[in-house]
Amino acid sequence: MEGDSVTLHTDITELQRDDLILWKFGLQKSLIARINGVAKNISVYDVLDGRFRDRLQVNNQTGDLTITNITTNHSGVYEMIISGKQKISYSVNVTVYAHLPVPVISKDCTKNSVSSNCSLLCSVLNVRDVSLSWYKGNSLLSSISVSDLNIRLSLEVDYQDKNTYSCVVSNPISNQTQHLNITQLCQTYCxxxxxxxxxxxxxxxxxxxxxxxxxxxxxxxxxxxxxxxxxxxxxxxxxxxxxx
The missing domain is CATH 1.20.5 (Single alpha-helices involved in coiled-coils or other helix-helix interfaces)
Known part of the structure; x- marks a missing residue:
């Protein structure tokens, strides 16, 4: 989540004198950290847009890289290269998720509901890569997953329905829920x-x-x-x- 600190590990228990560790970021493989075991020197570097400024920390014993107060701009591929007695390299893909807003449920005034039905819309704004779902109790009614910034999902219920409904927005690590009050919402005028x-x-x-x-x-x-x-x-x- 945004605001967290993420540590990428080298799996080294103790840095050796002849170890040289490089941390790189992104498709351009920009150098963001360099650990020299011989000189016992640690250097951190920023990229052109300044996204890593004052956010990088390196463990001088293991070479682990920590990114503090992480944001969605830090999502991407990180590559670690160790040159010493043997050369080791691996990469890890980091995905940072923004904090989710609570979904908003509103009456859909663009539809002419028939008989006793009430048309509703659940929406969230300014989020990416989320799923939006309607639940009846604990049962999933409908769901949509898109990468757009704005997402909404419709539902029709009966004015006299006594079941509990909720709308949930979620990503792989968190979710937010809004419960539906049929009596309050469906009896309001558009x-x-x-x-x-x-x-x-x-x-x-x-x-x-x-x-x-x-x-x-x-x-x-x-x-x-x-x-x-x-x-x-x-x-x-x-x-x-x-x-x-």
Missing amino acids: VFCCHVSEAVIRLVVSALVGVAAVAILVYDIRSSRVEQKNYHRHHQTVSDETFL
Whole structure:
């Protein structure tokens, strides 16, 4: 799990003087640790993206490599090479899993449930490589496994159903469960109607604002015309008086 510390072992009980141990990571086989038995020197290295910074620890007796506060970015293949009296190498694939969120159960308002049925959706967001399952008691009803970030699974139940249902999200090392409250959830109204009403209200308000803007524009135009007429009349009167 993310946040754990993982130790990769060399299976050496004690480092010999002529032992040289290299730890490498990823497809590029980037060197991340070097243990020199002759010089009794230990060096750790980071990769370009900095994912190992301040996270690597090496046992100076055995050459074991520990990765602290591990994250999903540390998933991958680690290779260990020992050069000494004999050359030994092996690789191990490390998979780090993120902490799972609790699934969310909601009423599926996109479906028109027939008779007394209630359509439900169980969903989880921002997770990868998990399984999502519906259970009736301890019996598995349906399950789906995908690598997508967002996953959901539907279920239809009767409004009067007295059985216990639960939705479970899981990966190989952990799981999270959400229990279904049929009475509370299935008797709630869908918010779709509210969204429609809100949209209508916004449309009406926008129309009123538009009408008001047009009215103000028409008023300004009429006012300008009246002012122009008054201006011409005034100047015409002044001209007549000057002529007389």
